[in-house]
Structure formats: C-alpha cells, structure tokens
Amino acid sequence: MTTAQTSAVAAPLIRLEGISKTFGPVKANQDIHLDIAAGRVLALLGENGAGKSTLMNMLSGRFQPDSGRIVVDGTPTVFASSRDAIEAGIGMVYQHFMLVNTMTVAQNVLLGQEGSYFLRPREMERRVAELAERFNLPIDPSALVADLSMGERQRVEILKLLMRDSRVLIFDEPTAVLTPTETPQLFAAMREMTRQGKAVVFISHKMEEIMDIADDVAILRKGRIVDTMTKASITSKEALASRMVGRDVMLEIEKAPAPKGRPVLEIEGLSGNGMDNLTLTLTRGEIVAVVGVAGNGQKELVETITGQSAPQRGSVKLLGKDWKAFYTNTPWMNTISYIPEDRLGLATCPELDLIDNVLLTTREGFAPGLFLDKERALGVTKSIIRRYHVQPPIPEVRARQLSGGNLQKLVLGREFLRQPKIIVAEQPSQGLDVSATEEVWHRLLNARMKAGVLLVTGDLNEALQLADRVAVMFRGRFMDVFDVADTTRVERIGQLMAGVAD
Structure with a gap:
C-alpha cells in the first residue's frame, strides 16, 4: 500500500516528508516519507541499523533532520527539543523509564504539569485514577514507584503522556519488560487509545506482536522505507519477516543435541544482595535459561557469577574453583565470557573505535611483550566484522x-574469540531484529558444544528455543528449575514469573 493509499484510510496527524539524517559515514535515514494516522497502530519494522530509532528520535524532538520536514495537522513544524514535540502532542515511551522512585504514581504522572503543584494528594490520585480507568491501565495512584513491577512502571510512563494529552504515542520495544500476562493488557490499552482517536507507533521485532496489534506496517531497510502495507494484507508472520529482511527467515531453530560434560558452574545456597538460597549447576554442553521479569534478582546473580560482586552467603564454583580463587588470577582465554545486557556502556565504550572495543577484554592476547600489536588487533577486528x-x-x-x-x-x-568454557549471556537478543536474533541464537547453540551457557532472558520464546533447562526467578529465588521438555511446567512459566507457586 502506498503512502497516498494510507492517507485515504485516515487523515494523517503526522506526515514525514523527505526526512534524512546522517551521522558521519553512516546514513541513518534517507528520504523518508511516512504518514501516521489517527485511530490506527502503525508498526515500524526493520533490521538493526535500519534507522527506526533515529527516525522516531527526530519525531520526538531528540534529533533534528538534516533535510526534509515534519508536518503536524498540515502545518510544517520544527522540533528543537523533546519539549517542542510533547507540546505538539507527540510522546515516546522509552525502554529505560524516567521516574522518581521516591514519589507516588500520581506525583510522577503530574510532575511538571501546569497547576499540579497546588493540587492536594487526594485530588492528584483521583485524576490519575480516572485517567487510568479511561485507558484500561490499572494502577494504584498512591503507590510508591519504588514498589512497582516493571510493567506497572511502564503504565506510569504511559499515563504521563496521556495526562499531557499526547495524540501520538511511540512505543519502543515496550514488551521487553513485561510478563506474558502483562503484554495483552498493554495491547488492550493501545487499542483503547486508538478507539479514542490517538495514533500509536509500535516498534517491535516480535512478529507475533505485530500480527496481533498493528493496523498498518512500515518497513525500513538501510535507512529507507521499502514497503508499507495494511496488516490485513499480510498472510503470516513468516511472510512479514521475509519482507522485512529480504529473504526467508526461520522463526524457529533446530537444536542439535550436544554432548554433556563436567559441571562448569556450581551454585549452592547463594543468598544475600537480593538473592535467596539459589542452587543451580551448569554443565558443559547445555544452556540453562534464567527467566523472569527484570528486577527479580537476575542482575545480582549475573554480577556474582561474573566477578563483579562477591557472594555474601553460600558458595559459587567456576571450573572447579571457589569464587575467590577463580577471580584472583583469571586468564583472558578459556575461562568465562560475559555478554552484558548493557551493550553501549558495560559491554563497550561508546567513544572508542571497534578495534579498541575488541581489545577491552582481549588485550592480553595482543601484548606478548611491552608493546601492543595494534596491527594484528586490526586484522582480528576485521575478521570479526566479516564473520559476524x-x-x-x-x-x-x-x-x-x-x-x-x-x-x-x-x-x-x-567474547567467542576468547574460547570460553562458561558463557553468561544477558538478554542477548533484546531489541534485535529477526535476522540478527537468528544469527545470535545459532552462535550460542554452537558455543555450547565447548561451553556451558547461562542465558538470562525475559523472552520466553528465546528461552524455550535455546535452553535445555529453565530456572524461573522471582524476588531473588528460583520458583522452579525444570527441563524444557516438561510441557506441564512450561505452561506454568507465566504464573511462576508472577510469583504464583501452585
């Protein structure tokens, strides 16, 4: 369906005309033409690096286009800041929430709103409760944000935009922090928003979610819009994935058996620092997935295993050595590799080039003497770029x-250059397109032939596709640990993630 045909469905609130944006040698967006219509959900798809985030950051006022224009209600508009976009009725729900933990839900929603300073707490709570009910976003307005789940915090972010009467709401991978039961609640709220005349832009790499919630789909490839269509014209999620990538993509992966070896990680009665009596063994040749909503102890578990914090109570053995002995003098090869969730911060240094980022954890291998062999490091970096x-x-x-x-x-x-025997992969495919996800999954499955893999993920499909066993985590403890072939227990994962044991 062309842009003109989309306009016939509903007059656009927003029209992007010839939008382009370049960062140094990278052409992030090139001549983008796109309509965003009231009363509809527009799904924005594209491989990683296709330009989705850049485009939405321009629409939400964080970036300014190099060329082209943004037309709001038929009037060309310049957003010099996020505030300008918000005042024009455009709001974005980011993956990382911007809330004040020590304030209540109502205080966060009304923070910065004109006239809210003089409202009494009870009146603030009443207004927020009415707004939440109107859009099917159940929340306790008097609750402290610090006590909320990740899904509830997301509702607060959405309510902040709705309180500002945003007419266009942009959701960037919103289901990444939700339990399986919370995702349908979010989709119900999004449908209510469109019923009330708002436009929703939905960025996701999960094909089943697109098929569930979208009215229209726009696909970006290498910075350009290459396809727009109605959801009704899409025959299957496999067909949608193929149109996005430009080739056939398998949304399921075959898992060849791997020979089981000796234990590489042994955790016994690990407690303290947010953890409660955790016991788990990981052997060479297997993937164990730790699943749960973010904030239930996964981060603390990962920090302990990867040497960032010492165990307070209980024991942790890595490759047969106690935690302290293992981390007293750990060689760079043949031990443990960590793939953090925070790619642009903990895993890499944003301002360093790719060569120096490769050297962050492999430097010992390129410094046999006093001097660093930068030429060989360049060659290895080129090889990684080519192979991956x-x-x-x-x-x-x-x-x-x-x-x-x-x-x-x-x-x-x-990290795989280091030939590890233990791999801790934290949310390895979060935010990745289906093609990149497919590649990451294959790499992890191949790696388990020589290592044990601890996969920490909030994506149940990823856990069930890759793992041999699943450990469900809630409030610092394992609710259950079981084989993925146990279908009865697999069906109860959603309940276990919410803390329901029976």
Whole structure:
C-alpha cells in the first residue's frame, strides 16, 4: 500500500516528508516519507541499523533532520527539543523509564504539569485514577514507584503522556519488560487509545506482536522505507519477516543435541544482595535459561557469577574453583565470557573505535611483550566484522555509531574469540531484529558444544528455543528449575514469573 493509499484510510496527524539524517559515514535515514494516522497502530519494522530509532528520535524532538520536514495537522513544524514535540502532542515511551522512585504514581504522572503543584494528594490520585480507568491501565495512584513491577512502571510512563494529552504515542520495544500476562493488557490499552482517536507507533521485532496489534506496517531497510502495507494484507508472520529482511527467515531453530560434560558452574545456597538460597549447576554442553521479569534478582546473580560482586552467603564454583580463587588470577582465554545486557556502556565504550572495543577484554592476547600489536588487533577486528556481519564494516567507526544489533554481534565475536568454557549471556537478543536474533541464537547453540551457557532472558520464546533447562526467578529465588521438555511446567512459566507457586 502506498503512502497516498494510507492517507485515504485516515487523515494523517503526522506526515514525514523527505526526512534524512546522517551521522558521519553512516546514513541513518534517507528520504523518508511516512504518514501516521489517527485511530490506527502503525508498526515500524526493520533490521538493526535500519534507522527506526533515529527516525522516531527526530519525531520526538531528540534529533533534528538534516533535510526534509515534519508536518503536524498540515502545518510544517520544527522540533528543537523533546519539549517542542510533547507540546505538539507527540510522546515516546522509552525502554529505560524516567521516574522518581521516591514519589507516588500520581506525583510522577503530574510532575511538571501546569497547576499540579497546588493540587492536594487526594485530588492528584483521583485524576490519575480516572485517567487510568479511561485507558484500561490499572494502577494504584498512591503507590510508591519504588514498589512497582516493571510493567506497572511502564503504565506510569504511559499515563504521563496521556495526562499531557499526547495524540501520538511511540512505543519502543515496550514488551521487553513485561510478563506474558502483562503484554495483552498493554495491547488492550493501545487499542483503547486508538478507539479514542490517538495514533500509536509500535516498534517491535516480535512478529507475533505485530500480527496481533498493528493496523498498518512500515518497513525500513538501510535507512529507507521499502514497503508499507495494511496488516490485513499480510498472510503470516513468516511472510512479514521475509519482507522485512529480504529473504526467508526461520522463526524457529533446530537444536542439535550436544554432548554433556563436567559441571562448569556450581551454585549452592547463594543468598544475600537480593538473592535467596539459589542452587543451580551448569554443565558443559547445555544452556540453562534464567527467566523472569527484570528486577527479580537476575542482575545480582549475573554480577556474582561474573566477578563483579562477591557472594555474601553460600558458595559459587567456576571450573572447579571457589569464587575467590577463580577471580584472583583469571586468564583472558578459556575461562568465562560475559555478554552484558548493557551493550553501549558495560559491554563497550561508546567513544572508542571497534578495534579498541575488541581489545577491552582481549588485550592480553595482543601484548606478548611491552608493546601492543595494534596491527594484528586490526586484522582480528576485521575478521570479526566479516564473520559476524557487522555493519557498517569499518573498524574505525565509534561504537556509538553502531545499532544495537550490530554492536551485539561485535561483542559476541570478541567474547567467542576468547574460547570460553562458561558463557553468561544477558538478554542477548533484546531489541534485535529477526535476522540478527537468528544469527545470535545459532552462535550460542554452537558455543555450547565447548561451553556451558547461562542465558538470562525475559523472552520466553528465546528461552524455550535455546535452553535445555529453565530456572524461573522471582524476588531473588528460583520458583522452579525444570527441563524444557516438561510441557506441564512450561505452561506454568507465566504464573511462576508472577510469583504464583501452585
């Protein structure tokens, strides 16, 4: 369906005309034409690095286009800041929430709103409760944000935009922090928003979600809109994935059996620092997935295993050594590799080029004497870029110039270069397109032939596709640990993630 045909369905609230944006050698967006219509959900799809985030950051006022224009209600408009976009009725729900933990829900929603300073707490709570009910976003207005789940915090962010009477709401991978039961609640709220005349832009890499919630779909490839269509014209999620990537994509992966070896990680009665009597063994040749909503102890578990914090109570053994002995003098090869969730911060340094980012955890291998062999490091970086299909294929670009998916592929290439025996992979495919996800999954499955893999993920499909066993985590403890072949227990994962044991 062409842009003109989309306009016939509903007059656009927003029209993007010839939008382009370049960052150094990277052409993030090129001549983008796109309509965003009232009363409809527009799904924005594209591989990592296709330009989705850049485009939405221009629409929400964080970036300014190099050329082209944004037309709001038929009037060309310039957004010099996010505030300008908000005043024009455009709001974005980011993956990382911007809330004040010590304030209540109502205080957060009304923070910065004109006239809210003089409202009494009870009146604030009443207004927020009415708004929440209107849009099917159940929340306790008097609750402290610090006590909320990640799904509830997301509702507060949405209510903040709705209280500002945003007419266009942009959701960037919103289901990444939700339990399986919370996703349908979010979709119901989004449908209510469109019923009340608002426009929703939905960025997701999960094909089943697009098929569930979208009215229209726009596909970006290498910074350009290559296809727009109604959801009704899409025959299947496999067909949608193929149109996005430009080739056939398997949304399921075959898992060849791997020979089981000795234990590489042994956790016994690990407690303290947010953890409660955790016991788990990981052997070479298997993937164990730790699943749960973010904030239930996964971060603390990962920090302990990867040497960032010492165990307070209980024991942790890595490759047969106690935690302290293992981390007293850990060689760079043949031990443990960590693939963090925070790709642009903990995993890499944004301002360093790709060569220096490869050297972050492999430097010992390139310094046999007093001097660093930078020439060999360049060659290895080029090899990683080539083997892992990192785009753009330029070793000299800064890490911050790569998309999340391409940055993840660089990190995988760097960590697998170390030939680890333990791999801790934290949300390895979060925010990745289906093509990049497929590649990451294959890499992890192959890696388990020589290592044990601890996969920490909030994506149940990823856990069930890759793992041999699943450990469900809630409030610092394992609710259950079981084989993925146990279908009865698999069906109860959603309940276990919410803390329901029976």
